[in-house]
Amino acid sequence: METSLVLQNVLTPPVLFFFLGLISVAVSSDLEIPAPLPKLFSLYLLLAIGFRGGFELQGGLNNQALFPSIVAAIAMSLAIPIICFIILRLKFDVFNSAAIAAAYGSISAVTFITAESFLKSQGIPFDGWMVAPLALMESPSIIVGLGLVKLCAPKNRPNTRIIKWRRILHESMLNGSVYLLLGSLIIGFLTAAHNPNGLEKIKPFTEGYLFYGVECFFLLDMGIVAAQRLPRLKQAGSFLILFAVLIPILNGCLGVFIAKQLLIGPGNALLFAVLCASASYLAVPTAMRMTVPEAKASYYISTTLGVTFPFNIVFGIPLYMSLVNNVLI
Amino acid sequence: METSLVLQNVLTPPVLFFFLGLISVAVSSDLEIPAPLPKLFSLYLLLAIGFRGGFELQGGLNNQALFPSIVAAIAMSLAIPIICFIILRLKFDVFNSAAIAAAYGSISAVTFITAESFLKSQGIPFDGWMVAPLALMESPSIIVGLGLVKLCAPKNRPNTRIIKWRRILHESMLNGSVYLLLGSLIIGFLTAAHNPNGLEKIKPFTEGYLFYGVECFFLLDMGIVAAQRLPRLKQAGSFLILFAVLIPILNGCLGVFIAKQLLIGPGNALLFAVLCASASYLAVPTAMRMTVPEAKASYYISTTLGVTFPFNIVFGIPLYMSLVNNVLI
Amino acid sequence: METSLVLQNVLTPPVLFFFLGLISVAVSSDLEIPAPLPKLFSLYLLLAIGFRGGFELQGGLNNQALFPSIVAAIAMSLAIPIICFIILRLKFDVFNSAAIAAAYGSISAVTFITAESFLKSQGIPFDGWMVAPLALMESPSIIVGLGLVKLCAPKNRPNTRIIKWRRILHESMLNGSVYLLLGSLIIGFLTAAHNPNGLEKIKPFTEGYLFYGVECFFLLDMGIVAAQRLPRLKQAGSFLILFAVLIPILNGCLGVFIAKQLLIGPGNALLFAVLCASASYLAVPTAMRMTVPEAKASYYISTTLGVTFPFNIVFGIPLYMSLVNNVLI
Amino acid sequence: MKRLDLIISERELDTIISALEKAEVPGYTVLKHATGRGPQTIVSEDMEFTGLGANAHVIVFCEGDILEKVKNHIGSTLSYYGGVAYVSDATEL
Amino acid sequence: MKRLDLIISERELDTIISALEKAEVPGYTVLKHATGRGPQTIVSEDMEFTGLGANAHVIVFCEGDILEKVKNHIGSTLSYYGGVAYVSDATEL
Amino acid sequence: MKRLDLIISERELDTIISALEKAEVPGYTVLKHATGRGPQTIVSEDMEFTGLGANAHVIVFCEGDILEKVKNHIGSTLSYYGGVAYVSDATEL
């Protein structure tokens, strides 16, 4: 990996604001973005990327690489939790292992957005419909995670805690973030197909500088949140911290390798790798909290938000990019 | 009414997001737009349409149709509550009848905005100063509603509950939403008259894609709110539900008929009909809650938000449009 | 001072919205901008002006006037608190005098922004890097204020209340507002230097109409807040009210006089005068509340927000402008 | 010492606060954005944007004799607009 | 009269409210956006955006006999998801 | 069991929480964005944006003997910055 790539990634406004947030906690400034403002940013980003994904999907329907990419993405979101589960079982019980594993099978939309910004500032083209795989990777990993609990949980789990498949489907498909993302994708698709006029009117809202600005703001907040998670990592132990750094690298490599088979070009390949490497802090934690209360929330949240997210934002993206450059070209 | 018009209306992003909100409650997703974000959207929309109305009014001062339209609008907002009151008294006491009647005499700014979006996507021209009638229809209907209570309330209403005219004027003119709308209208007017430079700078904020995007977001929330009102409608009974569907149709027809006399063209005619047909969920409920606590808030809120608003957004607008097309042309 | 300048200033949208807020309290409308929306506006404005200042600074590095302006600004933020302290000691104890004095040595970013809008609507050019002096005037005045307490406080101040220099530096440099402003400035600088591509993408977010719109919204809120402070001014007494009007005039004159020596042109001169004349309601009150709890918050907040801020917004800016015109030309 | 818990609509908050001041309470604390159900109404968060507002929870720590005065001053507001008021014992830490 | 203070996660609020309704409480008040620490978890404001939600503080004023019913209905939720429930005395003002 | 109600400025929240942890309370709940008036200051919502912050209402359910420790740890903060602390009786549901 060329260090210049890392530097070029770090010197984009979103990543710089992420550092500003990190540092504010380190020097104990009282900078704070009070609730529900982060929720506003998060809702907006999900709506915007969903909508954009939808109309790009409409335009990309004829693209040969679309369908294989989606299938590969879903396959990865099914496979990664199982791999992670096996590794995590070395140290953790079924509940914690399954919850953490599900988070790594799923994705982080903001990591994806940051990767897109990186590609843009590098002038590397990519396809907008890569949002479709993103939108379809949340649910499968939740299903696998909860399925693992259902199958592997100790037999003496009390009756009240038996998970029903109905419940699993509900949690995986109707979680607010997943629902908004998929819903906006469908709306974008329908609008592109039937109302080009309406599309023109809403496109600048979902793509223009407002998106970039909100991305910066949200990363500022994520910097604060990530830094606040760090002290709680001590509890988690070094095994988990190592896991949170090595697994994204492993998954990112896997992603690059698969992207090569898909012949989707270097831009899309980076995005695919980032989807594999990133871990969810929206849908999955919520679903796990509801159905697997035995798992410690601080484990699956501190690792994804406190380690994997910053790692990917700062080092992961340029790392996977240089992998893509060396493997694909 | 041509079903194609309904479909064209439904396939605009704002209406699609409204459905997304409705469905999220139906399938019990946990999608939520926490307070005070809806307030932010609502404040922004009021400020923006008020300001836009003000500068369009400045440009339209010479338009012959302006003054008659305003007079007709005020007349409607005085007449509709009386008609509604007479109908509602068949089933409800004076307090509930007056409160519901006042809501239907007033307007819903978001229904108006949605109608404008519909006109734009249909390529039908309309005048920006139609916001002036909108801004002037809130207060009169509140005055009529409270006047009806003052005149018709049973004589044994306790002394503490006697409404003073001063209070009525205060509630009708200085309600936060009315005040912001009228104030922004005046600011827009003054800016257009004295500071064309400042006007150019703020116009994109009040008209551009930000407006359209916030409209989508707000309708997403309104979908959630409307769906949450539905269960409470059972209490209200079928008379009220029927009322909430038929009265907008009646008022919409009246509106189209009057618009024909005003010779204001099909675009403006639709907007006028929508003003008549829509019901208030901002200023009127607040004023009624303060001055007529005997009226059940769930009646006047559930009907306007849970039935009339969705009806107008989805079916009403295309219905009035086809009426306009058949009556005016 | 020509009254026409006042009128031209008053008839800009931001100032009109400020009046709309003031009046809403006067007529007791229930218009309200609930927390944390004002915080959102404030964070956005700080981030945007900081970022803009940063990249303008990058472009203005070769400008001869830059360095002298910064030095003069810091000197003023050190001198003004001492002057104010001496005057205030006539009536107030050390704690209150120091706290109020520090506020007047510091700046109000929104007054600065309003002055920029005024310059733009007058077509008078100014330099974007004037944000750099702004960003560097908050901390020194806090240091002077707390230093004055440390030196002049009665010897019988209990041990727990002894202020440590470390604490003073922390409060003055790492206050959330100062930190965000300085941090965004550095990010803007770095982006301009290393990532022109990223700069183009974020510039419209920090400069475009969104900025102007949020400025209007924030001034609407400031109008409400200022008017709500007024009743508490009675407690403060006429000495303080007079102080809050005369001191900005004095400081503004001083500012114009110094700006003349700096040869920075009329636009920059107005901005410099406004920096001197305005008083802080963000960083300084927070720092004082933490370290000098003996000072009455209602004194330093009511004067800055309730008197000096409105005075500057409405009369001060055109007054300093006409001073600039008469002194500089 | 006594502790008074008042739950009323945010729209009546100013009236209630003035009444408390008239009764000369030593202080009070207000928590807004409360929701709930009473014998008369349901107050939900999703209606806050309309201007109807949510409930406010007002806490007052004061001597028992002040409570009588409070009762006189807020009684009419509570009976007109609804809301509840409960008293418990409390001692300073 | 008794006063019941329940502190639970916002995610379980609907379940708890239904349980209270089943126990036929005369009313309740909910304060959301509470944070805190219990024997099991730390709940902080900065995680609200993820959908995990903060805590809710539920206050119920009711007769003592209703509390037994409440206990039966909410017990399983509390033991499954955590949360605390305390009772004190209260009298109407 | 006892119930402790603390009302302090949000700016001192971290200090107070550390003090509670040092006193080894079993848990606590925090409600931010409280406003109010005390003998010394008025805290209103419209100043929150400046960074002054509003008040926080901290609730602790704990055994009586822990309260003594709490008192020792938070006393100086309360007397320096203001705020109130009251105790009532409570029993687990």
Ligand SMILES: Nc1ncnc2c1ncn2[C@@H]1O[C@H](COP(=O)(O)O)[C@@H](O)[C@H]1O
């Ligand atoms: N028994 C109760 N326990 C707790 N809160 C209550 C109770 N009754 C009413 N409330 C609160 O007081 C508000 C006003 O009630 P109401 O008098 O029905 O309008 C409700 O929205 C609840 O928040």
Ligand SMILES: Nc1ncnc2c1ncn2[C@@H]1O[C@H](COP(=O)(O)O)[C@@H](O)[C@H]1O
């Ligand atoms: N002793 C306590 N005093 C006050 N609040 C508590 C206490 N224990 C728990 N809580 C609250 O109850 C929530 C749930 O606690 P837990 O049962 O640990 O999940 C915590 O987040 C606190 O807000």
Ligand SMILES: Nc1ncnc2c1ncn2[C@@H]1O[C@H](COP(=O)(O)O)[C@@H](O)[C@H]1O
């Ligand atoms: N008697 C009281 N009852 C309820 N809350 C109080 C009381 N006194 C003070 N407070 C609260 O404690 C905060 C700090 O008060 P102070 O000690 O005056 O700074 C106030 O803003 C109120 O929210």
Ligand code: NA
């Ligand atoms: Na992944």
Ligand code: NA
């Ligand atoms: Na109407």
Ligand code: NA
């Ligand atoms: Na100054």
